[in-house]
Amino acid sequence: MRNVKYENPPIEEGINYSQEHPLKEFAQLLLGIGILIALVLLVLNFFAGALAKRIPFEYEQAMLSSVDIKQIFEDEELSEAGDYSTQENYLQAIADKLIPAMGLPEGMAVQVHYSASDTVNAFATLGGNMLFFKGLIDAMDSEDELAAVMGHEIAHIKLRHPIVALGKGLTIATLAASISGSSGSSAGNLLLGSSAQLSMLKFSREQEAAADAESALALAQVYGHIGGADLLFQHFSEIEGEQKTKPAVMEMFRSHPYSEDRWQNLQQLALHNGWSTSGSLQKLAFPEHQPTKYPPKEHD
């Protein structure tokens, strides 16, 4: 070896590794994959929404047939155990008063539930179920206002908003699970535990507007004027204006924002259809009604 000249010449840098700036690759990947996922999400979201609407209402009910809806509301601490049949009968009577004017598809039925919680809210969920909170009812003086909220929630059910929200949520969870490569535990949980998602269904602003319009139409037919809805939004925009400066916003406005816009939309609708926004309001005859000037207590 000594008589032959050997050497290990230095190897040129940048062959075995990239000399490109790592942040460049990071930005490219993040942007590219982000856009791709956003597109896929958009397409899937669209189809999920369009297809979920076509799921027959009986299937939606059958999905919940094994579930005790009252128990779920209690488990989620939305309502508490007890006999509220008088309150629920009263609420159901208002719903039944509105239903003929709402044009529900055949076979669709709604079920009103009551919670003695101070939360100022009401919501519609899967299987035609609605939950009304004492806090909301106490904040009202007239049956017309309650009917406006009732019409709004029935409209959500009529327009299949809960099943659309569930369909979209499941699609996104499935996509997320397939990307993260997990065995789909989150999607699986959502699928199996869909009953636990009852109160978490979120509706879009367009869906809320559509429900408002349906509700106003029903009010005009049943009560002859939409004074209840008008008063409701008037109050809500006042409270929302006051609440905007507070860090803790009432539950109602977290899920139903933009009362001012909704009030204006309603007034345009009234003008267009020739509905009166004022009329004699019927006194609320709710059992054990304790009207309060918009309860200061807030619920989270």
Place this chain on the structure above:
Amino acid sequence: MWEIAIVVVLLCLGYGFGSYREKKHYQSIYAREAELKNILVFDTARSPAPESETGGQLVLGNVVISSDYFKTFVAGLRMLVGGRLTSYESLLDRGRREAVLRMKAEARELGADSIFNVKFETSSISKGGNDTLGSIEVLVYGTALGNFQAA
């Protein structure tokens, strides 16, 4: 929201410390490679002139090197679309070269001028599954020859 903030902080930490360490490491590699360039390495099993050789002792260099959060994150994104995992390439390059340098340093201690039959072993100590970072071990070994008597 918090989860995203934690990821962003980890990415910044990973990128900041990771790229600083990598830069420093490469500077050290360049300097020591120049310093040890007279110790030659060969992958052939035998010296071309075995009759003139003395020495003959096993030398080895070993290094364990870990990925950082940023590298792992970028690699995770890259694995969705395929292509060169450049963020890991520099990691392996540094590991291999560092291991060779450690082996050469050992050979220099002995007074050797060449190392034959050089072999590499690379294994992953942690695969980086389930939110842990991957780390690799690189082992390089060979037979040091030169003007010394094997112990």
